[in-house]
Amino acid sequence: KERTFIAVKPDGVQRGLVSDIIGRFEKRGYKLVGLKLLVPSKALANEHYADLSSKPFFKGLVDYMTNGKAPVVGMVWEGPSVIKQGRVMLGATDPKAAGPGTIRGDYCLSIGRNICHGSDSAESAEKEIGLWFGGKGEV
């Protein structure tokens, strides 16, 4: 069964978008198999975004995810093509390019505050579920 890691980032939590985002996945027919509210540690955020460590925005991104002004909602969703379809439902990484009807296309404009995260491949889904939920066995 295919699984993906979807997160509502602190800006999405702060703006009250958690129920909308969960609702979209539920109504689509996906199954919620893991859910937690947490302020991630720096170590977790650094590892989650390890691929971006050389980018100029990396430090700001990790700080934003971990500063505790609002928590993150980490989720594991299960169902057919959920990795690819989850990304479609999120919309383009840069919200300025995200279409209407997607989460980012409906609710944001700034790439630095793009509300949500979704695994981009089977490999990253496995890595991220392990990181955020301590291994597949937990969910």
Ligand code: ATP
């Ligand atoms: P995500 O993993 O969040 O779904 P992504 O995999 O589509 O996004 P990446 O290029 O891996 O995109 O970027 C990860 C995150 O880094 C983005 O969601 C965004 O929050 C942040 N980010 C990317 N580019 C920028 C930028 N130019 N300025 C600020 N933040 C950025």
